[in-house]
Amino acid sequence: MRRKKFVAGALGACALVMGVAPAASGYVGEQLPDTARQPAGAAYRGGDAASATLKDAKGNEVGSAWFTTDSRAHAVWVEVYLTGHFPPGFHGMHVHEKGNCTVGDPTNPFTAAGGHLMPMDHHTGLPIGQLPPVQVRSNGRGYIKFVLDTFTLDQLFGPAGTAIIVHSKPDNFANIPADRYSVRGDPNAPVPDEKTTATGDAGSRFACGVITRDQN
Template sequence: MHMKRIATLTAVAAAVILSACSSGPSGSMMTAAAASSGPTATAVLEPTKGNTAAGTVTFQQRGDRVMVTTKVTGLKPNQEHGMHAHEKGDCSSGDGMSTGGHFNPNGKPHGPQESEHHAGDMPALKADANGNANASFELSGVTVGSGSAVLVGRGLIVHAAPDDYKTQPTGNSGARIACGVIKQG
């Protein structure tokens, strides 16, 4: 009886291990290394003068898209905040204005990800009741590695207000409350 139970448990364990190695949608083997491959970058957000927003935003190239993961604190609770990549990786001014305008190498209008938009336009951060925004989303039209739409070396700004995705060229997102530079690695 004891040997039969060990054999059953061994068979179940083998089935679990083999199912973890199953083929992905294209028929190729999906592994943790394949899912996480591609260059990465990080922006450490620091509050601008008189603000408390701070955090870390990571960027990882995945094929022709970039996966973005945010961990931001010190936001206005239960509110959306605009977030954009800006032209210059310069947070030296106390108000974040040294980053310039939205990153827009293709001269497109400001807008949501689903339509024509600046390369630096991103989905809004949604703060919880404690003022934290932990989110993940994908971007298209930008890269982490190289090219005219590379994010590395750009400024990353979190704004005080939500982005309306209509007002040109900024989305009426209000003051810049946190600033970071997107750096490789």
């Protein structure tokens, strides 16, 4: 994963969100913002919409996600609201390549969703399923709203479908964690291993939701 490219894209997304929807970007209250209570797509009419209900490995509903095409900007708005049960802090978040949230092994749940969404014809840069991390407050709740142009809604509905997964830890975007650094400039310093490159060391899959297209 290439950190610089992702950070630049994320900052651009944040800037656009702050410019268009300051109330949502500044959300610190206990209740879900009015914009997120509206049906998916209500704020950005003219495009398709999709949504997902996030559940943890015990089957508890722990959040919701909305995906809305903004036909004016040729982009997709994404909103995620976590309703509780999450540890405070940042949590990695991705769209995965299969619409299957079967729990399977409860110690390693949701592996049926496969890896991060990365179409065969997308050969460079981050997987298109890479999303910004969501921050959870001390009460276990979190909310994030952003816009991106790395995928279209149609790409979420291939033969296998897709799912959104929230992980138990932050995503380091393939940077090596601080406790694995050696002396700076050391040619023998460790590089991101396969796990770091594939997952960003974001930990286990805490919650999963199959993405479904909303009916207009």
